[in-house]
Amino acid sequence: MIVTIDRLGHLGHGIAQGPIYVPGTLPGEVVEGTPDGDRLADPKIVTPSPNRVKPPCRHARACGGCQLQHASEPFVAAWKQEVVANALAGQGLSTDFLPLVTSPPNSRRRATLSARRTKSGVLIGFHARASDTIAEIPDCQLLHPGILAAFPGLQALVMAGGSRTTELSLQVTLTRGGPDVVVTGGKPLDANLRLDLARLVETHSFSRLTWDGETIALRDRPALTMGTATVVPPAGAFLQATREGEAALLHAVRQALGPQKRIVDLFSGVGTFTLPLAQDMEVHAVEGDAAMTKALDVAARNTPNLHRISTETRDLFRRPLEPDELLTFTGAVIDPPRAGAEAQTDRLAASKIPVIAAVSCNPVTFARDARALVAAGYRLDWIQVVDQFRWSTHIELVARLSR
């Protein structure tokens, strides 16, 4: 069977009429293969797209960590922007796009790896394509060299506390004190294992090790720099995945807000936006996770020369800030999880806040929330798409809304 790929789906698969899904293909490509349900088995590309490139990573075929290594950077940028434009069109909206910013290769300072013990040793990597096997990735083009350098230490952790039957998840974050490692799915802790793991933290200079929720060792502070502040995030807390992505999001947020006196940072996390913005304006930060709010509060109190930062732990889905609580702010930043922020957006729509910098990791929920704001009289001035997760189908954006 021969098909022509019409478009890319949200998982990065090529889609031909039918629909027939063909992973690893691009729009315009003519592909031959054996039909297998709604897929094409053993696809061979008869006519390649001019947007096709040789995957830069030698693991691209086996590893499922990246979905779009076979596509050129300009193609991926245009595609990601189009996904956002289509989500907006679905809500009857359109806007201008600022030029997309892509994080460079080898910039992921935070990654979650899969691991297991094997007969001969330890396997650490990302899952292979559509599979529960783990692909090894010694020459990964995504991970920061600091994470790749931590692999011997991670292998030692898995050797000590992993089993051949259960897969472990290793979340690794590069911090000023060394890699901060959060393990789930490890062997149950006993006195000997605690001791062995603590020794490995010393030997391999990890900053902190958390094992199925328990802090095993804190060798050095897992500190990060945000603006002029030093933050020590709780283990596993949300962080932007690359420093470059974080900088691009912050730059767009600043551009959206312009000079301000007092703003509210909704879904503030540990202060990714709050702390740098407080160099120029007062910020009230609201976050649902008390440990994150505390980390932000400590960072704020220990940093000189910032404008006033106040913090509040609050579930913004159940108890959004009401319009009368929003009266004192001249601007708002909102950066909700993938589900978006329907309830808080309704209150913003009823507020008098002149400008909103809306950050989102989900174009669909963003477009839904933007529509509510536009219906209430806001203009959608522009959108900046940030490709923090290069070679993946993940999309992030900052939008300016004003009235």
Ligand SMILES: C[S@@+](CC[C@H](N)C(=O)[O-])C[C@H]1O[C@@H](n2cnc3c(N)ncnc32)[C@H](O)[C@@H]1O
């Ligand atoms: C996409 S992250 C953004 C965090 C921060 N702005 C940053 O860039 O690091 C979303 C944040 O929303 C928080 N969150 C999730 N659900 C929440 C809720 N119902 N109420 C308040 N905060 C919530 C998460 O803990 C997380 O810190």
